[in-house]
Amino acid sequence: xxxxxxxxxxxxxxxxxxxxxxxxxxxxxxxxxxxxxxxxxxxxxxxxxxxxxxxxxxxxxxxxxxxxxxxxxxxxxxxxxxxxxxxxxxxxxxxxxxxxxxxxxxxxxxxxxxxxxxxxxxxxxxxxxxxxxxxxxxx
Numbered sequence: 752x753x754x755x756x757x758x759x760x761x762x763x764x765x766x767x768x769x770x771x772x773x774x775x776x777x778x779x780x781x782x783x784x785x786x787x788x789x790x791x792x793x794x795x796x797x798x799x800x801x802x803x804x805x806x807x808x809x810x811x812x813x814x815x816x817x818x819x820x821x822x823x824x825x826x827x828x829x830x831x832x833x834x835x836x837x838x839x840x841x842x843x844x845x846x847x848x849x850x851x852x853x854x855x856x857x858x859x860x861x862x863x864x865x866x867x868x869x870x871x872x873x874x875x876x877x878x879x880x881x882x883x884x885x886x887x888x889x890x
Contacts, residue, residue, distance in 0.1 A: 777886075800814075837853040
């Protein structure tokens with residue numbers, strides 16, 4: 752198993768960040784590694800959809816957890832591996848919201864995917880979290 756995570760604090764409320772999470776059409780505005788995301792239902796646990804990584808082929812995603820204003824996780828099943836993104840909102844210093852994103856790649860071929868694109872995801876993750884934090888602060 753391989754994982755990488757990054758956190759940022761924002762003066763935005765957790766509900767402001769959640770608004771951006773739950774409107775998947777905004778994801779390319781803060782995650783520059785994503786061209787588009789489409790869900791086949793509401794932003795709730797169990798909903799499936801498709802996502803197109805920048806320069807890649809569309810992949811299936813599955814919301815495995817969604818707790819409003821607190822956290823959500825999504826998974827993409829790969830041949831002999833699973834890539835999971837965990838997004839958590841907690842109380843930071845001075846009443847700020849702490850945003851933490853974690854990516855996990857697990858399974859028999861995990862190392863292959865880490866070498867193939869996991870490291871690229873890890874490079875972009877801090878930029879995405881920072882962009883999300885700043886976007887959430889806008890009215």
